Amino acid sequence: MPTFLLTNDDGYFSEGIRALREELKSLGRVVAVAPDRNLSGVGHALTFSQPLRVRRVEEDFWTVIGGTPADCVHLGYYLFLDGKKPDLLCSGINEGPNLGEDITYSGTVSGAMEGRILGIPSVAFSAFGRDEVDFRETAKVAKEIALKVLEGGIPEDTYLNVNIPNLPREEIRGFLLTRQGRRAYKEKVLKLLDPSGRPLYWITAEEFGWHLEEGTDYWAVYHGFVSITPLQLDLTNYKAFEKLRTKF
Numbered sequence: 001m002p003t004f005l006l007t008n009d010d011g012y013f014s015e016g017i018r019a020l021r022e023e024l025k026s027l028g029r030v031v032a033v034a035p036d037r038n039l040s041g042v043g044h045a046l047t048f049s050q051p052l053r054v055r056r057v058e059e060d061f062w063t064v065i066g067g068t069p070a071d072c073v074h075l076g077y078y079l080f081l082d083g084k085k086p087d088l089l090c091s092g093i094n095e096g097p098n099l100g101e102d103i104t105y106s107g108t109v110s111g112a113m114e115g116r117i118l119g120i121p122s123v124a125f126s127a128f129g130r131d132e133v134d135f136r137e138t139a140k141v142a143k144e145i146a147l148k149v150l151e152g153g154i155p156e157d158t159y160l161n162v163n164i165p166n167l168p169r170e171e172i173r174g175f176l177l178t179r180q181g182r183r184a185y186k187e188k189v190l191k192l193l194d195p196s197g198r199p200l201y202w203i204t205a206e207e208f209g210w211h212l213e214e215g216t217d218y219w220a221v222y223h224g225f226v227s228i229t230p231l232q233l234d235l236t237n238y239k240a241f242e243k244l245r246t247k248f
């Protein structure tokens with residue numbers, strides 16, 4: 001019976017972690033550790049500067065007070081798995097997609113990255129769609145992928161970024177291996193005023209858009225496919241060596 005480590009940057013109370021936990025429990029033991037608040041966009045931050053407290057939510061379900069997704073994976077691995085490596089780490093299901101450059105901010109993807117650093121096969125799951133996410137449906141798809149990964153494994157150094165269209169299972173057109181796409185939106189900083197007239201700033205996006213290039217993560221979910229992008233820990237740009245060698 002496999003053991004899963006589960007986290008979610010939307011917090012332990014999120015619908016996405018609860019739906020995925022239920023599906024994975026039909027396959028094996030699930031140890032869930034998640035932040036006590038929504039930490040979407042926190043990236044791969046790990047808390048070094050202060051101690052952390054952990055609170056038990058239910059059997060095999062914990063929340064880290066003020067902890068990031070990477071903290072949760074770290075503590076889950078070292079505290080709640082009796083020193084045994086889990087068979088799979090799942091991060092999600094995130095409410096909203098994690099595509100293109102956004103994955104660098106993503107607490108969901110960073111949860112999976114942390115798992116991979118600890119030597120665990122790891123998958124990040126996010127839901128894509130305009131309407132309210134049906135986590136029961138997307139969790140069924142996540143379970144299918146978890147099973148495939150358990151059976152086939154994933155290469156060393158690799159973790160998966162999965163985006164699932166928010167559609168009934170029968171309307172999903174299939175699974176596609178994709179590459180990371182590119183955003184085409186304008187970032188913007190809104191200036192507001194507080195009640196005393198002092199400025200406040202709000203980082204936002206003026207408009208969302210994407211380069212609809214075939215083979216990318218965005219292209220896949222836009223067309224109703226589940227997007228599966230293999231990511232790697234090694235961020236080195238090997239193609240740049242040749243050009244930079246003339247300078248250094």
Ligand code: MN
Pocket residue numbers: 009010039040041094095107108
């Ligand atoms: Mn999130």
